[in-house]
């Protein structure tokens with residue numbers, strides 16, 4: 386029987402891939418870079434001589450001190466033994482600056498990490514992120530409206546960042562090999578709330594309500610969330626089909642509907 390690695394520990398062993406991931410961050414000589422889950426340092430070792438400042442966040446109680454010991458004499462890297470989901474990212478970024486993020490993510494918490502990055506990006510703390518995740522999750526993040534993979538994660542991601550799919554790796558690029566393929570995405574944080582004239586908190590809630598049940602129409606999801614049939618009928622824009630599912634609408638259309646409902650409340 387295969388033993389599942391703890392903490393999503395599938396270490397990258399493909400030399401070309403680890404260089405390609407580090408290269409995708411671009412010129413980082415003047416940048417603060419946050420690495421999520423450095424592990425044994427496959428990507429870290431490439432970043433250290435390149436980055437202005439590197440902060441490596443590792444939860445594993447043995448790997449974090451081992452990495453810190455390896456770089457004890459290197460002032461440009463700081464290893465923090467902590468949970469990426471608990472740490473306040475703003476507290477490790479010099480005030481008034483933005484940081485870049487990189488990581489071969491622990492797959493068991495990928496969505497939570499992405500949501501945390503989007504929130505930090507919307508707050509103006511991040512410039513870009515190069516992140517590896519399970520291929521299926523990457524496909525959802527990058528999907529366009531109307532295709533099968535498009536859903537709440539896609540809409541949330543694309544409200545907060547432009548998404549580039551860089552490359553996919555097979556399980557043999559890792560040790561131990563995971564059971565899934567992996568894809569690398571580059572996210573350039575550029576929140577669209579202002580441009581689409583919606584408030585972030587209200588619109589994020591509206592997206593969750595709209596995508597609550599995949600088999601329901603958008604209208605039925607909104608009814609289930611408490612919008613009255615009269616309110617929906619009065620405010621519904623003529624350009625949006627009544628029977629549409631949230632998965633089919635662009636972010637421009639979703640925000641048009643949100644604004645119409647708010648104006649007609």
Ligand code: SAM
Nearest residue numbers: 392395396397422423424427444468469489491
């Ligand atoms: N970067 C290394 C590489 O590419 O070989 C390791 C990648 S491995 C997929 C994920 C890493 O994230 C592991 O080192 C694991 O210990 C670490 N990790 C898991 N959960 C974490 C968490 N909540 N906070 C920070 N690091 C975590």
